[in-house]
Each structure stands twice: as C-alpha cells, then as structure tokens.
Amino acid sequence: MVSYMFIDESGDLGSKSKYLILSALVVKSPDKLDRIIKNMRRNKFKKQLKNANEIKANSSSPELVKHMLSKLNGVDDAQAFFVNLNKEKCYSSFLKGNKHKMYNFAAGKLATNINLDEGKVIVRIDKSKGKQVLRDDFNHYFEERLMENSSLETVEIHHSNSHSWGGLQFADVLAWSAFQKIERCNGEYIDVLKIGSEAYEVWS
Template structure:
C-alpha cells in the first residue's frame, strides 16, 4: 500500500504591503490509510455539523466553525502513522525580484520542497494537490519539478509516476490539508495556536524557506 500525500496552502503570493499576506504556507498531510480520513468526514457530516456541510459543502479552514475545526483536528491524533509537514515562507525574507514577480515559479519552488523532506523511506507515494492551475502545461511543470526533487532527496517514488491535481470537495485528505495549512497560518501570523495545538507535536514538522532553500542540490545541505 502506498503512502497518501495531500498538499494545500494558506496565504497568497502577492507582495503588496497593504493587501497581501505576510506568510505563505504549504502543508502536506501523509497517511497510510486514506479511508480513515473519509470516515472522520462522514461521521462529522452525520453529526450536529450536518448543516455546516450542507451550507459549505466541505471542511474548510476559513469557512468552517471553530467547533467543527477543533473537533476535526483532534480526530487526526487517532490515526497511526500520520505525519504533517509545514513549509513556511516569510515574505520579507525573499529578496529576489524575479521570484516576487513570478508567482507560478515561486509557488512551484515552495510547494515542491515537500519532496525534499518526505518523512518516510522507500515508500510508494500517491500525491494529490489542490487544483490551482487551470492549464495542463502548468500542472506538468509542477509535476516534473516535484519528481526531480523526489529523485534527488528521497528514497520514495511516485506511484505510477503520477501527481493528481484535484478538487478538494471530493477528497477528505485535501480538506484536512487545507485546514492544517490554515491552522498553521493562524499560529504563525495571528499568534493563535488553539487550532494547530490540537495536533500532537510528534506528528508535525516544519521548515522555514529562505532563498538558499531554492538552491539545495542534495540531501546533505542544510
């Protein structure tokens, strides 16, 4: 059985001092049995949160109620072999003008850092990322860079050499990845740890992005 990887983000890649977010966070959720995520969502939909799911259609960081978010996050602690990876960019640390004005390239460079820090060894990975790119050519660019980094930095490999770009409404793993990225943003920027602290620290890791991060050539570099 593969390890299932779900990737989503919080924040934006703009650099307008008055309108843009201060941070951009990519979160990857790793789980060996995706059906356990499905079961959590199904139970929540049949509980007192039923009306919320009818109204919003899915679990969402910026839409769901505080009670629903906390309940859902705490349920993740019950899943064995679950890991969470946060990739964090503080925009003031990014000085490259080229990257500041090329959001697609910047997104790819940040999001594919996930491939450099896979918390498993010698596993087959089934990767799903929230669908943000409309053009197939842009999705292909991301897939190629992710695969290259996986080859350089990890003993894991993509199952069937495929990365799925999917609508989160249809995938519980992407809904949880969205909620986790949102929760990390609340902690980092708003100093509100009530959500991310619902998850055991032993299940989470984080890496802070600098421009040097984009130039790593092998696993041994810091």
Template structure:
C-alpha cells in the same frame, strides 16, 4: 503512501497581501481513516448551514467544527509537514515569479518528506487543482525531480503519481485544508489555539528563511 497538499495565504506583495504563505502536507498510508474524519463530523450535531454546504473548509467553519476536525486528524496514524514563507524576506526579483516560489516550497517540502519516511514504494501526491498560480506541468516536473533527487532509499520513478483533484470530491484534501489553515493562523495571527491540537503530528517544519524547525 499518500501525500495530500494544500496552501494558505497568497504570493502577492501588496499592502493587502498576507504576511506569510504556507504549504502543508498530510502524509498517510491509511487514507480511509482520514476520510472518516469528515464523515464523523458531519454526522455530529452541526448548525444547519454546515449540513447544506457541499464542502467543509477551514475558512467557512466555526471554531467548534475546526477543533473537531483537527482533533480527529490528531488521532490518526498520519504525519504533517509544512513550509512557511516569510514574504518580506523574498528577493525583489522573485516577487513577480509566484510559480517559482510555489514550486520551490512544495519541492523542498516533498524532498524532506521522502527522506524522513524513507519512501521506496508507490506514492501518490495529491494536490488541490484550484491552487492559485500553479502551472501543473511545471509543478509536476519540479516536484517529481525533487522527490527523485532526495536522499530517500532507491526509488523507482514509476512509483510516483501526481494528481490534481477537485477538493469537493476528495475528503483528504478537505482535511489538509484544515491543517494548513491552523498552521497559517499560528503565523499570520499569532494564534496557536488550533495549531496546538495537531502540533504533535508535525514531523517536518520548514521556515523560510529561518531554517528547519523540525
């Protein structure tokens, strides 16, 4: 089992900050099928500028590319989980502790994934190493703890591996970037046009502090 994690938004609280912070996961046992989405889209007729950049990302792609990527993901045998933080509801004493907020969101989401999928064999959690405000050691320790403390079936801690990778070198991390971008747009801009493409793949949706949606 592979769990790919990415984020959208920021954990700042200034007037220029985003209203929401979203972390999302793409869960699959067939990462090759996910990787083929990028390869497939790159082979299609694209504007020249997309053929020159080394990494396709949600923010630097137009609507056509976003739809093609998301439609391809929607056809794969994978699941999507996400947690969204409504930042205006965050307590004042936590607003200066982005690492705690980030680890809690990811850890809570991972715990739900382990319960949902009854994980009892080898699992890799792959994270974009460029994620903002992340303390890798603290992240690995907390997320690992939440995974092991979840109510999943008996799970051997030796089966868990957490890796921080360069997104430019990992096509599946690039895919989850499009997923979390679509989810964030649904909240931040109240535009569900991209989210609707992947809605049926969403198996876990956690809204802080409204509660669990799925």
C-alpha cells in the same frame, strides 16, 4: 507499499498576507480521513455542513476545526509537514516576478524535507493551476525534490478537486491552522495537533 500525500496552502503570493504556508498530510489509509468527515456530516456537524460541498477552515467554526485536528490525532499513521514562506525575505527578482515559480519553489522545499520509504506515493494537490503547462511544471519540479531524500519507486501526482477528497480538506485545515499561528500569533488551533509533524522555513 503505497503512501498518500495531500497538499494545500494558506495565505497568498500577493500582498494580502506576509506568509504563505504549505501543508502536506501523509497517510497510509486515506479512507480513514473520509470516514471522519462522513461522520461529521451525519452527526455532530450535520447542521453546519448541510449546504457545504467541502470543509474549508476559513468558513468553519472554531469547534469544527479543532474537532478535525483532534480526530486526526487518532489516525496513527498520519504525519504532517509544513513549510513557511516569508515573502519579505524573497530577494529573487525571478521568483518575485513569477508567482507560479515561487509557489513551486516553496513546494519543492516542502518536498525535500519529506523522507518516504520505498514504494509508491500518490500525491494530490488542490486543483488551482488552471493551465496544463503549469501543472506539468509543478509536477516535474515537485517530483524531483521529493526524490532527493526518498527511496521511492513511483511518484504519481494529481491536481484534484478538494470536495472529492477528505485528505485535501484535512490539508486545508492544517495549512490554515499553521497560518493562524505564523501570521496572526494564534496557536489555539495548530496546538491541538499531536501527530508527528515537522515545519521548515524557506528562508531562515
């Protein structure tokens, strides 16, 4: 059995936001996500998405974001996981001095709390780490953390362009919606989500 996981983030590791939110969307049938976006482009949101290569929540209308979340509720095997990193609670000079390590640390916290059945998981993360050595470092750390509480046989990790994968666009919407609630106390988006979901803090 194969599961598919899509990961994206909202916020930053600099000084522009208090929080960094990572989201992971796990599904059995990623084609369902692609079909939702294809229908959006052909019908209700045809005009809005005419010149957009991909859907990004921060440049989309509230109606579109809520529509995607409500459609995700209809994907019966979908699960969402979130991790909330409060940068003000980081007292590690090692993590503070290396944004890549801090990101990996948060992603590892996310992975540790995801329990998957036996089989294979294909992980796709939005392609943001430019150097191969940074991608390899993330892959190794994330796979180790994911295997801690899961009985997986195989973990396959890809750093992919989000415009090519509907699942990554949904992960972007999830992370952005959670960020609105945590950073800006605005739950109108994430509260639309009704699928099984779990949220964790890196430092509680």
